[in-house]
Amino acid sequence: MNSIRKVFGTAVGKKCGMALTGVFLFLFVVGHMVGNLQVFLGQYAINHYAQLLQSNTGVLWSLRICLAAVALTHIYFAITLTLENRAKREVGYEVKELVGASLASRTMFISGSVIFGFIVYHLLHFTTGTTNPEFMTFKDERGWHDVYRMVQTGFSNGWVVAAYVVGVGALGLHLSNGLRAFCQSLGWRFETYASRIDRAAVIVAVVLFVGFAIVPLALFLGGAK
Amino acid sequence: MKVTVRVWRQKNAKTPGRFVEYEVADASPDMSFFEMLDVLNERITKQGEEPIAFDSDCREGICGACSCVINGEAHGPEKKVTTCQTYMRSFQDGQVIIVEPFRAKAFPLIKDLVVDRSAFDRIIQAGGFISVNTGSAPEANTVPLPKYHSDLAMDAASCIGCGACVAACKNTSASLFVAAKVSHLNLLPQGKPEKDPRVLGMVQAMDEAGFGSCTVTGSCEAVCPKGIPISFISRMNYDFIAAALKLRVHGRRV
Ligand code: HEM
Ligand code: FES
Numbered sequence: 001m002n003s004i005r006k007v008f009g010t011a012v013g014k015k016c017g018m019a020l021t022g023v024f025l026f027l028f029v030v031g032h033m034v035g036n037l038q039v040f041l042g043q044y045a046i047n048h049y050a051q052l053l054q055s056n057t058g059v060l061w062s063l064r065i066c067l068a069a070v071a072l073t074h075i076y077f078a079i080t081l082t083l084e085n086r087a088k089r090e091v092g093y094e095v096k097e098l099v100g101a102s103l104a105s106r107t108m109f110i111s112g113s114v115i116f117g118f119i120v121y122h123l124l125h126f127t128t129g130t131t132n133p134e135f136m137t138f139k140d141e142r143g144w145h146d147v148y149r150m151v152q153t154g155f156s157n158g159w160v161v162a163a164y165v166v167g168v169g170a171l172g173l174h175l176s177n178g179l180r181a182f183c184q185s186l187g188w189r190f191e192t193y194a195s196r197i198d199r200a201a202v203i204v205a206v207v208l209f210v211g212f213a214i215v216p217l218a219l220f221l222g223g224a225k
Numbered sequence: 226m227k228v229t230v231r232v233w234r235q236k237n238a239k240t241p242g243r244f245v246e247y248e249v250a251d252a253s254p255d256m257s258f259f260e261m262l263d264v265l266n267e268r269i270t271k272q273g274e275e276p277i278a279f280d281s282d283c284r285e286g287i288c289g290a291c292s293c294v295i296n297g298e299a300h301g302p303e304k305k306v307t308t309c310q311t312y313m314r315s316f317q318d319g320q321v322i323i324v325e326p327f328r329a330k331a332f333p334l335i336k337d338l339v340v341d342r343s344a345f346d347r348i349i350q351a352g353g354f355i356s357v358n359t360g361s362a363p364e365a366n367t368v369p370l371p372k373y374h375s376d377l378a379m380d381a382a383s384c385i386g387c388g389a390c391v392a393a394c395k396n397t398s399a400s401l402f403v404a405a406k407v408s409h410l411n412l413l414p415q416g417k418p419e420k421d422p423r424v425l426g427m428v429q430a431m432d433e434a435g436f437g438s439c440t441v442t443g444s445c446e447a448v449c450p451k452g453i454p455i456s457f458i459s460r461m462n463y464d465f466i467a468a469a470l471k472l473r474v475h476g477r478r479v
Contacts, residue, residue: 011437085440099298184462187461188459194459
């Protein structure tokens, strides 16, 4: 091994790449969830928050570019590792008992792909308004983009709500294994903390799922004022 | 008891293999799984057929020679035992028992249930040496060692290198084996001087030998006959990152 590039080229190094990019995305997702929950504080709060983000063009675009770069790196490592791993058992088993492996750990690539599909849809839906161009024209009495009305209208459709719940469900599943894997890959899942880390990962994943899913569900069922 | 053994037969790496079913009518619940195969092989041989080739040596669960995936589980249905320590009482009368070799690209098949696990030897070689004086035992307590570390090192050292972790992993990752071997020396004062080159070399050798990477599924620890936990993989990753971040090991660039 004669360069840092070679270090990141090993399986363990690639997993560090996966873990570092994954946890960056995780931190973004936590922030995003907290932002979303402002919908329950009413129209002013959420529109003000959106206005704050959108008026800071520099910050917004720096964050967007960072996020895109990190997400693409995560996906790049995910695809290369998954393809490499799949090629390493040429003859499969006649019967395979999946002892010890949770559903989440076996389906990281599938849940990741569902998340990716969901992100694309979500951007076309609420960020660019490609699926519903009228969303971008909603304005409140201050002349700000009326995000409140946009999400309320968006989530009045049961199919849209279902898509969001599936998308954030995949995120919860991905992170229930991803967060423990992140600790494991960076070498922090020592025997003393191992079972606690595993449990915490599931709890955080469930909290994220509920925190995200509650917005479309509450708006659909008319729970938000 | 009577069982049907559906076993993978393959003459050599070049000839395609297939499953062949054999009836074993005279098995006893007290027989080990291999004793049952021995009885079967005797009959097959008398009929002028090639006996089923399988690896075994100590037959007491300590050498790591035996392998086999039985009904989809590496080393069979019982937890924390090797195939040689699996007894017929773990199966039901009349059961169909499916016996397959360990499947991994890094473990090429030699014959029937026998696979070539020399990839593990290459990883061990990449780990290098440790500096100890041999001959006489050192004075007790001259090398201070926390009990916790000696216990952990013992747990890691209990790895018999059978390869069940690779066989059970969906990625054919050898991480648990390599982690056990790295940790058992890295945790001890005797292994400290060569700690960094050891972990870097073994991780690289693991890739070169054609094993996959770890997705933290935990299948390996579930089938490990010695019950070695995957937290050792985290230890290996920690040592690897620490060594790689130094960029220079023994004055040489990593
Ligand atoms: C917001 C989105 C996402 C977050 C928060 C996230 C987070 C994580 C985390 C924390 C890990 C654990 C890293 C480790 O193993 O050490 C991980 C692993 C993984 N992620 Fe993601 N991820 C996201 C999106 C995606 C996407 C879009 C894909 C791919 C299509 C993906 C595929 C994977 C795969 C395959 C693994 C397992 C790596 C392996 O098996 O070696 N993820 N993710
Ligand atoms: S034959 Fe030695 S461990 Fe099974």
